[in-house]
Amino acid sequence: MARLNLLEETRYEKLPVTVYENAELASRQVARRIAELIKKKQAHSEKTVLGLATGSTPIRMYAELVRLHREEGLNFRDVITFNLDEYYPMRPTAPQSYVTFMNEHLFDHIDIDPNNINIPNGTLAQEEIPAFCLAYERKIEELGGLDLQILGIGRTGHIGFNEPGSAPNSGTRLVTLDDLTRWDAARDFGGKENVPTKAITMGIGTIFKAREIILMAWNGKKAPIVKKAVEGEMSGEVPATYLQLSDNVEFILDQDAAADLTRFNTPWLVKDCVWDTQLTKKAVIWLSQTVNKPILKLTDEDYNNNGMAQLATEKGPAYNINIDIFNQLQHTITGWPGGKPNADDSQRPERANPAHKRVMIFSPHPDDDVISMGGTFIRLVDQGHEVHVAYQTSGNTAVWDDDVLRYVEFAIDFNQSIGLDGQKLQHIYDDMRQFFGTKQPNQIDTPEVRNVKGFIRKTEAIAAARYAGLSDEKIHFMALPFYETGKTQKNPVSDIDVALTMELLQQVKPHQVYAAGDFADPHGTHIVAFNIIIEALNRLRKTEAWVQDCWLWMYRGAWHEFETHEIEMAVPLSPQEVIRKRNAIYKHQSQKDTPVFPGEDSREFWVRAQDRNRETAKIYDQLGLADYEAMEAFVRWKF
Known part of the structure; x- marks a missing residue:
């Protein structure tokens, strides 16, 4: 019966989804699964071939793998890794490169053989990239394929850097980055204009060949795209939806990333609910917006036709529910955010006293x-x-750096206008102009x-x-x-x-x-x-x-x-x-x-x-x- 209930709750979901209370717990569980895979392969004298991802999502997972290595003896000597992608062009020593990222978060802290690390080369001449991509694919195949591929998901629905429009059978290649992807990376590069427009990425077809695929997503910013990937129709507009074709994929989410899935966002559509005050309020507002009627005009028929018959039966008739929710909303409105003095505050959001807070x-x-x-x-x-x-x-x-110069120029002119010696300020200003002339994206500013x-x-x-x-x-x-x-x-x-x-x-x-x-x-x-x-x-x-x-x-x-x-x-x-x-x-x-x-x-x-x-x-x-x-x-x- 429990299994049937779960199937009913997840009937909108087109691939397996596991939801954890928070990203920390989920990351530890994924790291444990990787560790168990490595140990199992080592027991048979086999190498483990991992596909790895970058970005903020896997950072906690990598931290747990490092801890398992240091404290529990997990060794990576027989592990071979292939990273999903790299910006192009990109120097491996640049702070924004995925080589730097992987070294900082994982490779520098474990005993992996550097020769077993594979990351797309962002320094190649563009005419060299097709041959490199073919060799990257061939090396994976010669090793017997990826045992496990770790993925994140971008807000465009990209996996790796397979942006909207990518084909489900695509291989490793050079791609053009979506504008939203570049906006999301802007902070790391000190502005969107500094984010590369291209990247080298494994293709969706390459990812599909992995024997196991885990896609991780945390926080509410990812909830809308997770819903599209899990419950939406397959489409090149959301490349992650192609994962619905795989028999070996699992989405691992925290509660915030899962929040838009039907079983969490509108649970009355898939199961019987415990109708507490907050859920009732949420459901009635949803119904009002769905049928485009004010709350007080909702009918029993509206409830019955939109998956809320249980609520109407348990708490109805509909008009009584409507009045209750309408009053709750009415009581949130106040022109007195600090409380209204000498007023009955039993139905107000803030206390009347003290009158002056x-x-x-x-x-x-x-x-x-x-x-x-x-x-x-x-x-x-x-x-x-x-x-x-x-x-x-x-x-x-x-x-902006320009604003700094503008304000210091004002200060120099002001000092001169009142007869103050501006020589020291002029010297600071000259140093600033020289610094800005050679400043690199995201370089730390001088103290001045x-x-x-x-x-x-x-x-x-x-x-x-x-x-x-x-x-x-x-x-x-x-x-x-x-x-x-x-x-x-x-x-x-x-x-x-x-x-x-x-x-x-x-x-x-x-x-x-x-x-x-x-x-x-x-x-x-x-x-x-x-x-x-x-x-x-x-x-x-x-x-x-x-x-x-x-x-x-x-x-x-x-x-x-x-x-x-x-x-x-x-x-x-x-x-x-x-x-x-x-x-x-x-x-x-x-x-x-x-x-x-x-x-x-x-x-x-x-x-x-x-x-x-x-x-x-x-x-x-x-x-x-x-x-x-x-x-x-x-x-x-x-x-």
Whole structure:
């Protein structure tokens, strides 16, 4: 019976999928499987032939293999590896090369014979590549083929660098990279313009020949493409869908990457559900959007025809369910994000008392506060709360080099205009120009350059916070040490980061904390900064009484909003408040027009934020609630 139930739940899935609680656990399990394969082959005096992947996905798996080698004696002397791909052109010593990546994460830490390592050569002349690719394929075949191929998946659906349009029988070859793939790599190269346009990759046909294929995917950014690969129709537009043809493939996912699969996202379509409040809310909102009706107009027939007959039977009739969910959504809307004084707060998202709260807004980068919750920020100040803002990092990696020269030129002219000796500043400026003339992509800036970039972002943040109504003593710059590497790759969080955060929280003793709740990218600054706040509050809860009355509200950045069923506080903005928020964002001039790390979204940040807030309001309107100009959304963190 259990097997039948599982088959029913996974009936939309066209290949085997295993979901683990988190990426750490999943990575350890994959590493264990590789170790068991190696030991089994060694017991028969056979070599193990592995196909390996790069990128952020397999890093934890490689770390576990290194641990197994060091602590449990796993040896790699009889292992031969073939990497999936390499950028072209690419020097093997370049920081962005996959040779460097594999050495740093695996090969330099195990006892593999260097002669057994095979990675596509990114230094070949272009006319030499076809012969190299044929030899690469021939070498795999002569060794009896790949025993196990490890894959990741790109947001275009590529496996290896087999981009949309790749043929299912394709071999190792030179390919042109998709624009989205290059955007995703932009941070590693110091800008998309520095990302190679081509790569050498194993073909889908080559991958298919492996006796076993494991595709790994972590975090919510991969959830949409994972759903297409697992449940979608086979198509050259999503090359990973060709894996549905293999009898030897398994997708290994964490919960976030699996979130869009039918059995997790809309489970009522594949099984009977336990209809708790949150699932009921999610399902009713989904039904309203599916049949394009306001919630209060949904009928029993709508429920029955869309896989929700069980809910209507257990909790119905439909109108009673509709009223309940409508009221829940209505109660998330408030014009008083700090609580409405002298009001009944039993149906409001925030407490009425104290009427004037101490509020701490944490901003991971110097502009996240106004981009993500600028309207609420301004309203909290207007309504008389004691608002503080804390900029957790300097954001100094996200300033154009040209801006540095412009600001230093201004400083030189200013010094001359008031009769100050500008000789030392001129010398620093000349050094900067010389450095920029030979600077390589992602090269670490000099300390002077990093300082100027940090000053630029600091002055912009001050201007925006002042525009929101704050006095200077309520504007805090933390410059948390984990960020200050000068590189896109940051240091691990330390106790110093947590201690600095605890110190500021103890100083303010806030009733409300706002923090960026973007968890899609596990290596992004937002989640690192958020985890520091959580650790600081958890430590303070043990000794500080005020923390028991401190509520933490999460906001989202300019890219994605919370799902409607998740929202616990929705703050409506009037047309005038939308303009005020936009003006606050404008103060961040270095991030206007084209910022250094814009992602694949070409819109300016103020446009992204405005569109996102208007879309949230539109969704509420379509569900049958009031029609507002825009809305900012929040979810409360439960300790």
